[in-house]
Amino acid sequence: MQEEKPCRVGTLLAIAALAGGLGAATSARAQVTLDVIGPHEYDLPVDFKPFNVFVQYATFQDGNRLWDADGDRRRTSATRTIVGLSKYVHFWTPESNPKMGLAYEVIVPEVGVRNSDTRTSASGIGDPITGLALWYKPTPNSTLGFQSFMQLPVGDKDIGGGDVWKNLSSLFWDVQLGKLTYTADAGFVFFGESTAADATPGTLFHTNHRVGYQLNDVVEPFIALDYERQEGWKNRATGAKVAEGHETTAGIGVMFKYYGNQSLTVRYSRGIDGESHGATDSLNLKYAYVW
Template structure:
């Protein structure tokens, strides 16, 4: 397959893992992988399917003093199925545009919960939105993306409020082997049915990767977010680190594996998760 097809494979775009108040252990947008934003311009329309999966152990949490204390003890398994349509407009072939729809699923097991609440599962709140980017240099991609999260998920896993997730993103190829992909942005949330409106969240995500062989690309992950106090909810923040491996299985497919843990935080769950991402382009 041509290099253009291979580049399009990496179009998976960021997505929020927060598909329910019970499942928000990871930081915003930490699902991204290396080369997430190494995006082409001047290409024919294509489609991408991406499947994310995360298994999170909520055994520990940060309290208001920043100390690690016992968490809920629950285990959350989340998935996100994403379809992306992307194209380069005829009016300007030097930019790329994409539209995507993401459907999350959530399953939470908590043996210490009351009977009837020990296993909660359902469809999370759907996300949809766009991204636009250009390449000022052959080795650099710069772009902007914005998503709307719609509170139409299953009652027990829905956050019950509207959200807007907007961010800048970039990809910088440092020679033939090294690469840095990342983003920085915010999450605005509307009022929940409980009457509470969470504060504004700022986040950034970074992936530093090394293309060791044709098939294998190990990487380091750094993710952080900061949520303002609002409506009785305390200020919260977290800094996470992780290690992973991207496997370039075929020209039109890849698999990324990652383990992440929290390095520091306050009023936030401790990240202790295994993450998988599968991408397919056609």
């Protein structure tokens, strides 16, 4: 396991990952759920003193393309979306079992959407997210855990909030092999009924993978692969379903660690395959501070 402070820098990124997918659910679905994770996302410690983390995410999404029902990339309305995610996390080890770790967090999304074709825009606070994660270390260089979050439907309706509650639950794991690092997750998003659309969104499956190589104690380039598939929406009255959609994205980025308790991650991601889904074309930033 890494030294405590660098490990905490990885830890601070671990639990809020869903915000990138759920917090940005304002314009036509673009980014894959939990695609905000980076290297060491789940490289988590055990048997540690309680500590806190603040994370600020920023995503810039160019939404002028979508995947049609035939899997072709088509032009759509020129939409630009900026999503900020402000997150506070508290980490602790239960006294009854110091070989386990726990974390509780609260995330507040800030969303801005602009349509260049219609010259319209909207901004506001998205649906807040809160949840819990727990984990243990099967070996000194590996981590296995479970996380579950609720996104509450109380956000600004102008940017797509305040209608459907969501639950995201997933397994996550991490393996450190010398300078090579691998962190990943796989899980589901469950949705409540939409009163506005008189329909229930279909269950969504997602998985996210990051492989990095530590050049030194400061710089770590990495590659990213994300995938999600959502079942079709079901009309409660007729039982009819809208076609399901999916997308696979690939990305490249670099993580910078400095001062022992801070990190900055930069990543570009682009959709490489999809169907009935927004096409990802995004620049993603993440700043993390541990105390």
